[in-house]
Amino acid sequence: MTSSNSSWSFVFVTHLKRDFLINFRSLIDLVSIISFMFLIIILFILGVGPFKEKLEIIGNAIIWVGLILSIIPSLEKTLQKDFENGWFDQLATSSIPLEIVLLSRSISYWLIVMIPFLFAAPLFIILLNIELKAVPWLLLTMTIGSLAISLIGLNGASLILGAKRGNILLPILIIPLVIPILIFGVGVNEAIKMEADPISNLLLLVAFTLIYLVISPFISALLIRIAIAR
């Protein structure tokens, strides 16, 4: 295969389709993410107490924390299977750049996370009494933020390839890196609630996501090459 741009985009699209279909047809990810998120929200509401004023204050934060925590458990599986059955070894010896494969994989993971989330969003919004004018902003920031979280998450998943007790390690490695996304994402939604200008926080959120979009595939590819060499 010649390494021209057109063949790279072909590789990207093919892998995107493959990974998306694998995850979509198994349905376990979809169900686990959505139910996990519901349970986190329920835990929060029961812990705080069902008072409308309190929930108004922390509603945005609950949804964001729910999103981050519900993404993490299914992350390990995204790379583990292909690593164990030798798919990555094959890719690494072929002329297909691993970076493109990993970029497509994080984007397919992002789509997998976003589909259940967008379907469930109306319910969350009703459960947490979020104002109608804040809803488009919430969905927008969630969409951008979850892309960044998927990219970071894939880095984390490639860090623990072949480790024992990797699934316990994963949250410790990912959550410190996700913090800026949480801060700026919640910042936008809080600004909307206070009727302030959300644009600076939004720009920072987008900037972080774009930076991750550029560097994360390279880091993941480096880590997978390290993991293969073990």
Next chain:
Amino acid sequence: MLERHSFVINWLANPNRFSKLTNKLQIPLLSISTIMILLGLYYGLFDSPKDYQQGDAVRIMYVHVPSAWLASFLFLSLAISCVFYLVWKHPLADLISNSIAPIGAVFSILTLVTGSLWGKPMWGTWWVWDARLTSMLILFFFYLGYILLSNAFERKIDGSKSASVLAIVGIINLPIIKFSVDWWHTLHQPSSILRMDGPSIDKEMLLPLTLMMVGFSLFSLFLIIINVKTKLLEKKCEALILKLNLKEFS
């Protein structure tokens, strides 16, 4: 210039030479750092002025500031030695970063603990979610992640490279710690030593603080050297056992 640097690095990279050099350094390092810390404690606790606002509580600074400085500096050196390990693949660099990590983690805990002890009388609370404190806590989690990840594999050597990548990524936290007091309005006071217009701290406070800083740094260097030497010996033991087993086998 570059050649000379690489010569120095190569010269030190030999484990035997490293042991010889550090054998000579060990005792002076320990004695000098002990003397400096004792002197610094004396000056800091008995012979330096009270702060006009904070009173005697300001003396926590003489432990708090050096450990905070070392926690960040050790993370930087950890990341640098990880770069050395990833690029030149020298096993000694890996041993060094493995030895730095727990010491840095302890210093970051020490920073947080002394900071909250200082915060109680000054701010009226053990902990505030201020940018400086939070980023320091995150630094601790980076240390923790490094230690856990490098020990998460069947063979120790397997985790080293992945953990090195993590440490290098973690460097982005250091400028956040450094500038958090300037970027956000926080309870934590801004820097008073490394400033563009010279230190704004009182001269009599600067003396014990410098003594403590240098003492702490030398002491942690001593600890790192001991750690590295222990790990080198462990490796030698492993190699010996392997050799014996091979002999029996043949």
